[in-house]
Amino acid sequence: MNVIDDLLLNILVLTLPIMVCHILWLDRPGPISFNPSNRAFIGLICSLAAIFCMSHPFFTITGNNFDLRTIPVLVAFLYSGIRSGLTVSAVILAYTYYIDGSDFLWIVTLSALLVPFILAFIALSNWKYRTPKVMFPSLLAFISALATFCMTMLYRIDSNVSVDRSFLLYGLLFCIVHMLTMWLITYLIVRIRENIAMRQEVQRSEKLNVLSELAASVAHEIRNPMTVARGFMQILSQSEVNEEKKRIYTTMVIEEIDRAQSIITDYLSFAKPQAEKLEEVDVSTLSLKLSNLINPYASMRGVEIHIDMESSLLVKANSEKMIQCLVNLTKNGIEAMPSGGTLLITGFKKSAKVILQIKDNGIGMTPEQVNRLGTPFYSTKNKGTGLGMMVSYRIIKHLADSSK
Structure with missing residues (x-):
């Protein structure tokens, strides 16, 4: 019973670090790579596992310990x-x-024979490109254990120690345990790596799917203003159109082209990854710039803007992206008050956080509409595309992630 307990404990010590290492890689973006620090870490883990196996052999026969030290070496x-x-x-x-120390010379001799054999087997088998991948490491473990056992048997014969049937039976069990343990470890590594690769592929597919749907929606939204602009240009090409109508039609063409350009700009802001330079930004100072940008638009719609900011509200952000986000949000607030009203922008500190609130007294939204905010081409406005709010969501999320 003690033999089984020690054997299971050895297998647990060998498999648990490997599983933990690979599971930690699940949250890392990009393909699995072994840089020098990763290799050093794996070497350290395998060394500790080998020491544990040598300290806790699963059975002993007249001075010879049978353990799983070869498994960490192979891994x-x-x-x-x-x-x-x-x-x-x-x-x-x-x-x-x-x-x-008495068996040191013997172990050195065994290692000098076994290590070149392992390297030759790995080089000649080309096992990484064969299927199934668990077969070759398991076979290598069996052959290595068999070679170790044969060398141990020769050592016993040379030392005039008896080699009986029980010793041979234990030797066979020793080889089988090595093969099954290596099979288990290799199977776990292969399955975890396949899951990592599958997860990364699913993430790439999801991104491509979202961008393809978004691109199709953008094409659809751009087609409308382009069709309108083309129609007006055809009318303008006719000689009987008077100057007043030409002026009206030209204005409409420019408006539709500007609308298409705005859609493209918002799409690129979302779809094109950009390396953003983060710096300390004073939100209270940034609000003055926001006020200068948005005041003319608010005055045109009969909306008053009130700003109530505490001083020295420092956050780490990209000032241009933050202004873009605030302009989108305040513009939406102004457009939510078609009959005029008041837009209140407040900023204050709460514990270690900076709270920024934008409130309007407009028509409001239903819970269903709130849940759909930030999705492409969903808007409560007649000519809205929803891209501005989607870009704002992305900027806020990036700001929240960078502050963690």
Whole structure:
């Protein structure tokens, strides 16, 4: 019973760090890569696992310990490279000398034979490009365990220690345990990597799907003003149109082209990734610039703007993006009051956070409309596209993420 307990404990120690390492990579963007720091970390984990296995062999026969120290060596060689594998091998030799110096020469001889065999097997099998990937590491573990057992048997014969049937039975069990443990570890690594790759592919597909739908919607929205502009241009090409109508039609053409340009600008602001320079921005100072930008538009619609800001409201943000976001929000607030009203912009500190509020006394929105805010081409305005609010949502989300 103790043999099974020690064996299961060894397998747990070998599999748990590998699972934790790969699961941590699930939240990292981009493909899995092994830079020097990752390789060093894998080498360290495998070295600690080898030391544990040597300290807790799952059975012992007349002075010979049978443990799973070979598994961390194989994992380091297979998944982290020659340097990590040699590092783990050196740690095993050093720990062997520390716990039992009498067998050190024997372990050095075994390592000198086993390590070149492992490297030759990896180089000749080309296992990473074969299917199934779990077969070759499992076979390598079985052969390595068999070679270790054979060398141990020769050592016992040379030392005049008996080799009976029970020893051979334990040796067979030793090889099978190595093969099954390596199969389990390799299977876990392969499955986790497949899940990582699948997740990244799904994320890419979702992004492409959203952008393709958005591009189709943009094309549809642009087609309308372009059709109107083309119709007016055809009318203007006729000689019987008087000057007054030409002026009216030309104004309408310009308005429709400006509308199409606005749609394209908002789409590019959302779809095109840009490296933003973050800096400390004083929101109270930024509100003055906002007031200068939005006041003429508010006056034209009979809306009064009141700004109540505390001083020194510092946040880390991109000032241009933040102004764009505030202009979009205040413009929506003004347009929500078709009969005029008051737009109140307040800013204050609450604990360590800066709170910025924009309030209007307009027509309001239903809960369903609020839930749909920020989706492309949803707007409560007759000629709205919803892209301005979507861009504002993205700017706010980026600002929130960068402040964490």
